[in-house]
Amino acid sequence: MLNRALFLDRDGVINVDHGYVCSPARTEFIDGIFELVAAANREDVAIVVATNQAGIARGYYTEADFLAYMEWVRGEFVRQGARLDAVYYCPHHPDAGIGGYRRECDCRKPAPGMLISAQRDLRLDLGSSLLIGDKPSDLAAGRAAGVGVNLQLGSDALPDLRAALGHLG
Numbered sequence: 001m002l003n004r005a006l007f008l009d010r011d012g013v014i015n016v017d018h019g020y021v022c023s024p025a026r027t028e029f030i031d032g033i034f035e036l037v038a039a040a041n042r043e044d045v046a047i048v049v050a051t052n053q054a055g056i057a058r059g060y061y062t063e064a065d066f067l068a069y070m071e072w073v074r075g076e077f078v079r080q081g082a083r084l085d086a087v088y089y090c091p092h093h094p095d096a097g098i099g100g101y102r103r104e105c106d107c108r109k110p111a112p113g114m115l116i117s118a119q120r121d122l123r124l125d126l127g128s129s130l131l132i133g134d135k136p137s138d139l140a141a142g143r144a145a146g147v148g149v150n151l152q153l154g155s156d157a158l159p160d161l162r163a164a165l166g167h168l169g
């Protein structure tokens with residue numbers, strides 16, 4: 001049987017987008033995100049983070065820094081009674097960055113590569129899945145992958161997160 005997913009962008013959806021956030025000190029969680037994820041956990045929806053991380057390409061932090069930071073983020077969710085099931089990230093940038101990170105790729109949103117990888121790895125039914133982003137490129141990736149419901153968070157995120165909960169019932 002295929003699983004439903006709740007795809008979450010990271011910056012602007014899980015944490016306030018202060019620009020290239022990769023440390024606990026610069027992390028401010030979005031109001032309502034822990035409750036949303038906990039509710040989705042109870043519905044047996046796989047929680048999949050899919051995030052462009054050009055800060056890696058630009059050399060602001062390394063992949064190891066990013067992965068260690070995401071382990072901390074996952075721990076904060078656990079402390080709040082919620083669980084992130086998987087994290088996908090694009091470390092590339094098409095025209096900025098260092099070494100092999102500077103390239104066109106299939107994973108940087110609006111391309112759907114991260115969502116397609118998750119579909120394969122987690123046996124997801126994308127048509128019955130939900131995506132929440134804060135930018136048009138997030139929603140474009142969802143539509144390109146065939147995700148059923150694609151929501152863009154407004155500046156006051158909480159009402160939108162409550163609406164998102166309604167889609168999971």
Ligand SMILES: [Mg+2]
Pocket residue numbers: 009010011012013017133134135
């Ligand atoms: Mg974002």
Ligand SMILES: [Zn+2]
Pocket residue numbers: 090091092105106107108
């Ligand atoms: Zn990429």
